[in-house]
Amino acid sequence: MQLRGILRFGTALLVGLVAAGSRGQSEPSVPATPTPPAAPASVAKRVITPIQKHVFAGNGPVPMILVPDIGFDWTVWKTFMERNGDRYSMWAITIPGMDKTEAPQLLPGEDWEAMRLTINTVSAIAQFIEENKIDRPVIVGHGYGGHMAMRLALDHPDLTRGIVSINGLPVQMLADPNQEDSLAERRLILRESLAPKMKMLTDQEWHDRHYATGFSLVTDGHRANELAAMLASQDRGVYSFFLFETILSDIRPRLQELRVPMLCIAPITPEPPPPPQIVHLTWQKALGAPPGAWLVYYPNCRHFVMDDNPQQLDVDISLFVAGKDVPGGQKSPTPIGAGRIDP
Secondary structure, eight states, X not given: OOGGGTTOSSOTHHHHHHHTOOOOOOOOSOXXXXXXXXXXXXXXXXXXXXXXXXXXXXXXXXEXXXXXXTTOOGGGGHHHHHHSTTTEEEEEEEOTTSTTOOOOOOOTTOOGGGOHHHHHHHHHHHHHHHHTTOOSXXXXXXXXXXXXXXXXXXXXXGGOSEEEEESOOSBOOOSSTTSOOOHHHHHHHIIIIIHHHHHHOOHHHHHHHHHHTGGGTOXXXXXXXXXXXXXXXXXXXXXXXXXXXXXXXXOGGGGGGOOSOEEEEEEEOSSSSXXXXXXXXXXXXXXXOOTTEEEEEEETOOSOHHHHSHHHHHHHHHHHHTTOOOTTOEETTSOTTSSOOOO
């Protein structure tokens, strides 16, 4: 199995972080124990670490919460908010643990298999909606933020009227979408390859890897450097922990339970590969045919679709929110990816 294929969609910087190996000796605060203990029952009752940074903008009739990918803060939505203030009333949040905010505290022996940071993020968003009395907002998530939007819609369908996932899959697929990726395989990748290699990176190597992979995030070089700087500034231990959770998180079996509309936006990178047909197959395998779901491909875009094709993104989200067809997209119950979609 090729580790370099993991996280090709969504959190692409891990490819560069791992592919080159490492020689350093400094250690981030990320445990690499052989087999984790079961999460204690008390974990579920622990106090939620709340949303600590958020910005409100807009006076439109539709409430909306904007969730960034891990490694980034609310500012990645700044231009989207400036363009769409007459359409939506928007809260852009920073995920707890990012941008120097407080992260959830782990119990002794608890590691990434407990999904503590992911579960906390979903719960914190739900708490944020309830405490601010936001009337069933649309949740727009980017990368793993899109994955967490799916989780929120499944766990709290009464709190949202619909979700948009921008390059966020229900599971991070392996390099070959025809290859079944079991939880056991993912654990093996983490324990024997990814976690040890990331642990060995020096701080300088950690910094350099982010800048080296900035090109995979967005097509504009200046913007790529800005985003790479944001990634490099994150707490190394918290960020690593989140990344490991992305590999183990798989909500595909639950997608048929989805009870609110969903729009998925899948970028097709101009270069390097994967080719369009691999992107199509990956999304088809990952999504299946959840009820009320749209999938639309964006050619010549990288991970930050909101930077690479902002005008089309605005149009498609507004159509989706209005309950209208999204041109060029496919809608369930037809199995997503089964029809013709031009790359």
